[in-house]
Amino acid sequence: MTLPVHLVPAGALDGRAVGDVVRLDGAEGRHAVAVRRTRAGERLVLADGHSRCVEGEVVQVGRDVLDLRVDAVREDPQPSPRFVLVQALAKGDRDDQAVEAATECGVDEVVPWQAARSIVRWHGERGEKARRKWDAVLVAATKQSRRTRRPVLAATASTGDIAARVRTATLALVLHEDATAPLAGVALPDAGDVVVVVGPEGGIAPDELAALEEAGARTVRLGPTVLRSSSAGPAALAVLSAAQRWR
Numbered sequence: 001m002t003l004p005v006h007l008v009p010a011g012a013l014d015g016r017a018v019g020d021v022v023r024l025d026g027a028e029g030r031h032a033v034a035v036r037r038t039r040a041g042e043r044l045v046l047a048d049g050h051s052r053c054v055e056g057e058v059v060q061v062g063r064d065v066l067d068l069r070v071d072a073v074r075e076d077p078q079p080s081p082r083f084v085l086v087q088a089l090a091k092g093d094r095d096d097q098a099v100e101a102a103t104e105c106g107v108d109e110v111v112p113w114q115a116a117r118s119i120v121r122w123h124g125e126r127g128e129k130a131r132r133k134w135d136a137v138l139v140a141a142t143k144q145s146r147r148t149r150r151p152v153l154a155a156t157a158s159t160g161d162i163a164a165r166v167r168t169a170t171l172a173l174v175l176h177e178d179a180t181a182p183l184a185g186v187a188l189p190d191a192g193d194v195v196v197v198v199g200p201e202g203g204i205a206p207d208e209l210a211a212l213e214e215a216g217a218r219t220v221r222l223g224p225t226v227l228r229s230s231s232a233g234p235a236a237l238a239v240l241s242a243a244q245r246w247r
Helices: 026-035 094-104 124-144 159-168 206-214 229-243
Strands: 005-007 021-024 043-047 052-061 066-075 082-088 109-113 171-175 193-198 218-220
Touching: 005 026, 005 124, 021 026, 021 043, 021 052, 026 066, 082 094, 082 159, 082 229, 094 109, 094 124, 094 229, 109 124, 109 159, 159 193, 159 206, 171 206, 171 229, 193 229, 206 218
Parallel strands: 005 043, 082 109, 082 193, 171 193, 171 218
Antiparallel strands: 021 066, 043 052, 052 066
């Protein structure tokens, strides 16, 4: 069984070696002690969310803090190819659900897309608040799925920005209900970015689709049914992961 994972700030594990004692405090320490009821003698993983993590035994627990004695240190390499989900902004909590499940399915980067047909608009403080919420969802899902590398949250992108990402990607796929090619039949590259584009509730506008195809994207379908914007991305990532990472 995999061990519980707690995230620490970037750089907090630099220079740590076997035998060192690392303190987990702040919000993460409070969660470990007060919510998870972690006790001395249990084993945990502390990860910086990028590449470095340590494993060890909890040797002391305080009110909102614990100390971990390190008995293993490792660097988790960046997966290759990288899976990048372009998720159009959606109303309600559907986009939150999408990025949460995508994290569980192995996404490496999430790009919020302000698509033409997105009902939600990220502007000003409202946009910053929504972005912070996405980041919090990514962090929580990283810990829940016991990943040591958290997904990158990219800047909010326009259709032009997404077309530029498509041009530099090794493979770019647009999920579209009118596509005839199945995603399950697509051959994955050995390296680079695999970009998966998911539109909003109203679908991808024709001019947006044309721009993405002109940039080099291929349209694909998941299956005979039409999925919601909240489930299409995670379903696509599950297909891609099953074809490569989950073997």
